[in-house]
Amino acid sequence: MLIKGGKRGNAAGLANHVKAEENETVRVVRTEGIASRDIDGALAEMDALGAGLRTKRTLYHASINPEMGFQAQTLEIFEAF
Numbered sequence: 001m002l003i004k005g006g007k008r009g010n011a012a013g014l015a016n017h018v019k020a021e022e023n024e025t026v027r028v029v030r031t032e033g034i035a036s037r038d039i040d041g042a043l044a045e046m047d048a049l050g051a052g053l054r055t056k057r058t059l060y061h062a063s064i065n066p067e068m069g070f071q072a073q074t075l076e077i078f079e080a081f
Contacts, residue, residue: 005062011047015040
């Protein structure tokens, strides 16, 4: 399994990137304390929560690419965390 990620700013740009057609599957695993139920609103809300920080990169984007032969039970284990 390949996992990579990094800090991001620009909530609207990240939302567009996540919704791009080149992404096979996008899953929001869990959100807590966020009122928005769509990706655009949720990322904008999270970005606004970080507005008081001394950084312009208030978001973290992780990309998880499973290996060939990825099994459904692996996803269930991942979601348990």
